[in-house]
Amino acid sequence: MKFEQAKAIPLSEILAKLGISPEKQYGDEIQYLSPFRQEKTPSFYVNAKKNSWYDHGPxxxxxxxxxxxxxxxxxxxxxxxxxxxxxxxxxxxxxxxxGLLPVYSREPSPPKFIIKKISQIEEVGLVNYLRK
Known part of the structure; x- marks a missing residue:
C-alpha cells in the first residue's frame, strides 16, 4: 500500500481493526487507552478531523x-x-x-459504588420530599 493511500485511512478505523474501542469522545477529539502500553486512564487522543494522534504519556x-x-x-x-x-x-x-498482533486488554475496573446496607429511609424531611 502506498503511504499516500495509508494517510487517508482514518486512525479510528485502524484502532477498531485492532480491537481498541474509544473511551470518550468530545466532538472531533476521541480518547483511547494507549495502544502502546497498559494504562487505566486514557491518554491517547485522536483528532478525527486532522486524522492525527497524540499520546500524552510519552x-x-x-x-x-x-x-x-x-x-x-x-x-x-x-x-x-x-x-x-x-x-x-x-x-x-x-x-x-x-491475535496477529497482541493488544493489551484492560483489567475489569472495580465497581464505583458498593451497597453496604439497604434499609428504610428514616429522615422525616427526606421522606416528605420523596412523597412530593
Missing amino acids: GIGGGVIQFIEELLKSQGVDNTSHDVSRWLDTIIGGTYAP
Whole structure:
C-alpha cells in the first residue's frame, strides 16, 4: 500500500481493526487507552478531523504512518517503511486475524459504588420530599 493511500485511512478505523474501542469522545477529539502500553486512564487522543494522534504519556504523536511505526516499535517488531507498508497490507487488506498482533486488554475496573446496607429511609424531611 502506498503511504499516500495509508494517510487517508482514518486512525479510528485502524484502532477498531485492532480491537481498541474509544473511551470518550468530545466532538472531533476521541480518547483511547494507549495502544502502546497498559494504562487505566486514557491518554491517547485522536483528532478525527486532522486524522492525527497524540499520546500524552510519552509525549509523541503524528499521523497514520507514525502511529504504525510506533505500534510496531512498541511490539518489539521492525518498523521500517517496508514493515509499515506490509503491516498496512495485512491489516487493511482484509487478511487480519485477531491475535496477529497482541493488544493489551484492560483489567475489569472495580465497581464505583458498593451497597453496604439497604434499609428504610428514616429522615422525616427526606421522606416528605420523596412523597412530593
